Amino acid sequence: MRIVGLIMLAGLLAGCSKHEDAAKSQVPAAAPVPGEVSIPPDSPKLLQIKVETVKETEVPVGEVDAPGKIEVNPNRVSRVVTPVAGRITQVFVKLGDAVKEGEPVATIESPDADVAISAYLQADSALGQMKANLLKSQADLERTRDLLEHQAIAKKEVLNAENAMVQAKAQVEQAVAAREQASRRLAILGLKAGEFGQKITLHAPVSGKVLELSVVPGEFRNDTNQPLLTIADLSTVWIASDVPETAIRFIKLGESIDLELSAYPGEHFMAHVKRIADAVDPTTRTVKVRAEMQNPQGRLLPEMFGRIRHVEGLQTMPAVPAAAVLQGQSGSYLYVETGPGRFRQTGVQTANRVGNLLGITSGVQAGDRVVTDGVMLLKGN
Structure with a gap:
């Protein structure tokens, strides 16, 4: 009987032991920490992952x-236009040519040239006539004053002579202004007074290069606003x-x-x-x-x-190779080594680049070790 009891007790103990082992086998394993990746030490992936220590460097800020x-x-460009309507007879420059200020660039044949010369000659003749009238009025005034002193005429005659001289002076001033205007017109056209049949020569207003050329000899131009060439x-x-x-x-x-x-x-x-x-x-x-x-x-x-x-300016901050930083839905991130074969996904704020380095304003600091190559192997885990 004693032997039988011992056998039964051993059976009960064995059953309890199996029950405890089964219970232990059903205990769930610890859940992985979100954002952390572990790679077994014998995995070939570790050989493809490169880790570097974060260092500080000067990173440009306020970069454009x-x-x-x-x-x-x-402020240094000039468009040459024709001052009158006429036919282009010669073009002295080509596209891309370098020209000096005052250098001839084209000539124009225009009836307006003779009109301008004629206007000047008429204005000059009119001025001569007005000057002659002024001399006569001055002489008349002196004569009437002399007669008045001898009581040979009434004072009214002197007043009339004075008024005549004032009018003659005004006419001379008007004639001078008219001739100056006609003279300026000749100067603009580059013409000489008294020589009919002249061609108008256009000159380069500035030194430079001919960037645009839109005229050929023989062409008739009547648009004085359309540039012939641009220098x-x-x-x-x-x-x-x-x-x-x-x-x-x-x-x-x-x-x-x-x-x-x-x-x-x-x-x-x-x-x-x-x-x-x-x-x-x-x-x-x-x-x-x-x-x-x-x-x-x-x-x-x-x-x-x-x-x-x-x-x-420049600011000293941690910097990592740009290849270490990935983009996710929540922003930029990288992987920080937390131990052998263990890596943690860490969000970062990035700054400007310096060569192949990317400045980091938050998320990592100097001394941290980050994955710089093989990051896609971690992203897939």
Whole structure:
């Protein structure tokens, strides 16, 4: 009996042990922490993940980066028009030619030339006649005054002579003004008085290059507002840029900006802000900014495209390789190493770039270790 009891007791103990083991096996495993990724130490993924220590660096703040285009300096461009209707007889320049101020660029044959010369000759003749009348009225006045002294005439005759001389002086002044006007007309047309049949020669009003040419010999022009050619001094040019309204506060009149042109990769040019528009473009939400720059060698040509950059200052802050930062629905984030094979997804606020580095204003600090390569392997876990 004693032996049987021992056997039954052993059976009960074995049953209890199995029940406890089964109960233990049913205890749920600890839930993973949201945003954390663990990779087993023997996983080949670890070999593809690169981790670097966050360091501080100087990052530009108040940075402006916008497209730009070279324009002609509006203060140094001149459009040559014909002062009269007529036929173009000669054109002395070609598109792209460099010209000096005062250099002949074209000639025009026009009946208005003879009209202007005739008007001057008539005005000059009229002035001579008015001067002769004035001399006569002065002589008449002296004679009547002498007769009045000898009581040979009434005082009324003297008054009439004085009035005649005043009128003669006024007529001379009017004639002088008329001849000056006719003379200015000749000067504008580049004509000499007394020589009929002259051709009108147009001269370059400024030194520069011929940017536009829209006339050929033999063509008749009667529109005195339509330019025959455009000459621009390209020793200085403007860079025009549409700056986003969110960045316009960083641009000030007189400040220097940096320019990079597609035509000259790797080269930098400096310009100074001359104009900032008074209104925002409602379609693009940008503000037009124009800056002036020197162009002594003439390398900067109108319509060249590039980008302007301007930095308000530098600020020391943590920076990570740009490839380490991902974009999610809630914003930018990266992965911080918390232990061997363990990584935590961390939201960050980013600043401007410095080369391949991206400034971080919050989320990580110097000394943290972040994943810089293989981040997509963690994103998929």
